[in-house]
Amino acid sequence: MVIAIDATGGEYAPHEIVKGAIKAAQEHKVEIALVGRRDILYVLAGRHLGKLGMTIIDASQAIGPNESPLEAIHSKPNSSIVVGINLVRDDMASAFVSAGNSGAVFAAALLNLGKIKGIPRPAIGSLINITPDTPIFLIDAGANVDCRPEHLAWFANLGNLYVSQVLGISSPRIGLLSNGEEESKGNKLIKETYKLLKSSPLNFIGNIEGQDILKRVAEVIVTDGFTGNIVLKTIEGVSDNWLHSLSQTGQVFAKAYRLPLRALHRDIGMGSWTQRLDYREYGGACLLGVNGNVIIAHGRSQSKAIKNAIGLAKQTVERGICQRIKEEKL
Amino acid sequence: MVIAIDATGGEYAPHEIVKGAIKAAQEHKVEIALVGRRDILYVLAGRHLGKLGMTIIDASQAIGPNESPLEAIHSKPNSSIVVGINLVRDDMASAFVSAGNSGAVFAAALLNLGKIKGIPRPAIGSLINITPDTPIFLIDAGANVDCRPEHLAWFANLGNLYVSQVLGISSPRIGLLSNGEEESKGNKLIKETYKLLKSSPLNFIGNIEGQDILKRVAEVIVTDGFTGNIVLKTIEGVSDNWLHSLSQTGQVFAKAYRLPLRALHRDIGMGSWTQRLDYREYGGACLLGVNGNVIIAHGRSQSKAIKNAIGLAKQTVERGICQRIKEEKL
Structure with a gap:
């Protein structure tokens, strides 16, 4: 299972995010796709790439915490949030975790993953x-x-x-x-x-x-x-x-x-x-009712919180929450 | 200035209420009308009556914290809340302070004092x-x-x-x-x-x-x-x-x-x-827009909080809040 993580969003990015992602890869046995600036992430996580099955997905742009969500996701197609959401849309990742601008994460998920039909x-x-x-x-x-x-x-x-x-x-x-x-x-x-x-x-x-x-x-x-x-x-x-x-x-x-x-x-x-x-x-928050698994972590998440959020994402995927919502239409 | 205080309402009634009222009479230089069971209040505050200008107003009934406000004020006309509000209505007190059932205080104030016309x-x-x-x-x-x-x-x-x-x-x-x-x-x-x-x-x-x-x-x-x-x-x-x-x-x-x-x-x-x-x-809460000054103290108020609530009532009276709302119609 690949879980994409926004290495650019949140108050303690990228260091604490990467640290938490490494811990999660070790503890939760998931493959992590770090989404952010390749050069920086390579320095921070390069030595773990092979061993832990981590990958880096380049996303050169960053959406700030106070940016207007809709404007930001339109003007920054290479932002970690848009790139991360699109990994889920394109079945390259089972879930996306972000501690970044939560409004932008929600907007990107709604637009690029779409609402589950009928809910x-x-x-x-x-x-x-x-x-x-x-x-x-x-x-x-x-x-x-x-x-x-x-x-x-x-x-x-x-x-x-x-x-x-x-x-x-x-x-x-x-x-x-x-x-x-x-x-x-x-x-x-x-x-x-x-x-x-x-x-x-x-x-x-x-x-x-x-x-x-x-x-x-x-x-x-x-x-x-x-x-x-x-x-x-x-x-x-x-x-x-x-x-x-x-x-x-x-x-x-x-x-x-x-x-x-x-x-x-x-x-x-x-x-x-x-x-x-x-x-x-x-803690952490889960978007429910969109076509994909998206977890929003607290903006002030440090490594432990990020590790926990990735654990939550893993469970959300394993329990097939998204599929259940689709099938049952509740 | 006479301030009526509900000696029956609140988690720590009557002891802490009476204690707070005595402190308030000493510090804030107000005359206190203790509203509650005369026999009990006489034991608790009897020796202060003359010196501090305190009085006891008998109210034999008590409204519990979980009683339905409207039913309670109708079925208990001799409750400390109804008697206290009526002291304000009849110009026997400038304000009423209660740590009792806040819904009942609000309902009694609305019914017996009435809403200020035009607000x-x-x-x-x-x-x-x-x-x-x-x-x-x-x-x-x-x-x-x-x-x-x-x-x-x-x-x-x-x-x-x-x-x-x-x-x-x-x-x-x-x-x-x-x-x-x-x-x-x-x-x-x-x-x-x-x-x-x-x-x-x-x-x-x-x-x-x-x-x-x-x-x-x-x-x-x-x-x-x-x-x-x-x-x-x-x-x-x-x-x-x-x-x-x-x-x-x-x-x-x-x-x-x-x-x-x-x-x-x-x-x-x-x-x-x-x-x-x-x-x-x-803290404490003030009813604004009724014909009279009513202060609701926290249900768990002890003596200091009661003393502070009485101080707040005094200031509310002195600043003529009720009159200002009437005159200005804001």
Whole structure:
């Protein structure tokens, strides 16, 4: 299985991307196609090419994180994102992983891979893993800002498929994100969606509220892309705030007891504490409903997160998610 | 100035409520009317009644946090919430503060105080204070789940008034919560609202994203009540998660260095660290657009938070927010 990885996109590209890709090739036994500037990638990964079955696919252009997606993919046909997506389209790779401009990845996938015929809408399912053992799948994470109830019901089906197949949780609990638990709570969209989900064969547990997202009361959280995007970014912002405090606390401890910070790291695993709690270590998002497997990693992904995202891509391919969506039409 | 306080509502009622009210009477120089069961309140606050000018208003019934608001206020006319709101209606108190069932407080205020004539919709403005020096005013925090663009523009005006008058920030920055910074981002509601705010005399800084909420890029964050409620509760849930980790970290430190936890508290102010970061210490929400001053404190408010909420109520009264909304019709 060949997995193409965008070696140009993301805050820590290309070094951390290449490092993560090498680790993934070793651990996950996949063949990696590094997509980016050949000269740079050859320097970084040249010695691994033969041994690990890695290849370099030249893509001379880069799409920045703040570029307008549609303009960028049209004006930069040799960008790592467009080239990577086209590898999937042309069956040269089974999946594409990128930590780059997520809007551009989504746009390129929609245009060059296309939507699966007959499905209502492609969506972005995001894995929120504050800790490794509590995966939560939030769908839609930002693809569809204006939705109808039947779209949300469709997202619930996609989430059910993904979580049961890829995470191996049979009959996952499906929660509908709302402003209160009762069936009577929610805006018009949510109230109508509630009725649809209640009468579906899914394991629908009802509405869940913001404070319950990380409590793992549901494995799948259904929401429209507008709310989903804001909620994900809020979790990120608040976590950053706290990570900062946690690291400050460590420094205060160290100072108060005249310990070098590295003693704290050694003695009580201070580093692993903040690391274990770092949402950037895990997670990633999957495009569902396009003709191909595409994983979006966090823009601040370092090597471990990239390795994990490639692992996720591998599982998505192995479980035939794309094919299942096509066949079942859910 | 008399401020009525619900001594029955909230997780730590009545002890922490009464404690906070006594502190507020001492610090803020306000007369407190404690609303709740007379026998209990007499035991808790009896010796302060004369000295601090506190009074007890008997309210024998209690509305639980999970009761249906409308049913509860109809079936419990002697509840602390209904009695407290009616004190404001009958000019016996200048404001009412409650940490009880917020839906019931809102419903009682709407029914018994009434909406200010001519205004589009009452809204809930919530002060998010992760740290004492960074107040952020989010409006609407949950009163209106289905909104039109003109409602959001109205919320922006309310927020502008409140933050400039009560927090003393002249020409506060107004941000519109969306899924991207660009004017082109957002659902239909947000895109239309953007146009209205852009052409208003407000200090509108454009869209802001979830990760920016706590970064104080704007003092006023405008959103519909559905999204606002979910975002607030998400911040709460994530913060709880982190507070828990922070306290665990302290325990690991203590164990690793064989220090009693109280030594950590003493030497480096571990307690004040978690306390300083505890959103429950600050904050509170204000009902805007009803005929009276009503402050909703967090359900888990302890004495300090109650004291702060009473301080907020005092400022809301002193600045004549309710009167200004009536006169200006904004």
